[in-house]
Amino acid sequence: MKYSRQRDLILKTLQENAIHPTADVLYAMIKEIEPSISLATVYRNLNQLADQGIIRRIRGLDGSAHFDHNTHNHYHFICSQCNKVYDVPYDIIPELADKAAERTGLLIESYDISFRGICPDCKKLN
Numbered sequence: 770m771k772y773s774r775q776r777d778l779i780l781k782t783l784q785e786n787a788i789h790p791t792a793d794v795l796y797a798m799i800k801e802i803e804p805s806i807s808l809a810t811v812y813r814n815l816n817q818l819a820d821q822g823i824i825r826r827i828r829g830l831d832g833s834a835h836f837d838h839n840t841h842n843h844y845h846f847i848c849s850q851c852n853k854v855y856d857v858p859y860d861i862i863p864e865l866a867d868k869a870a871e872r873t874g875l876l877i878e879s880y881d882i883s884f885r886g887i888c889p890d891c892k893k894l895n
Contacts, residue, residue: 789854
């Protein structure tokens with residue numbers, strides 16, 4: 770992938786904001802720094818970065834894609850009320866994929882495990 774100043778800015782902004790933003794949220798952040806950037810440029814670059822494995826694409830409850838700069842093994846928790854995405858440490862159940870492969874005979878090449886429920890902030894509101 771060729772170097773691109775805009776792609777570099779998109780990746781840097783994503784790395785500095787570990788909130789698993791959607792492309793629209795990330796675009797709003799970047800627009801403050803780089804007013805000339807287009808939404809299409811943000812979408813295109815996020816998809817290229819995800820396709821290259823540099824970032825992760827996470828499907829949210831609302832059908833929108835969220836993006837994560839953390840490509841290390843971890844799980845996600847998606848709040849069913851506010852749609853925020855949180856990281857869940859891998860070491861809670863580190864051998865889950867290995868056990869699934871052993872019991873089923875499947876060759877697991879990758880996985881994206883998401884827990885769904887209500888986050889602490891939303892629980893306070895109820």
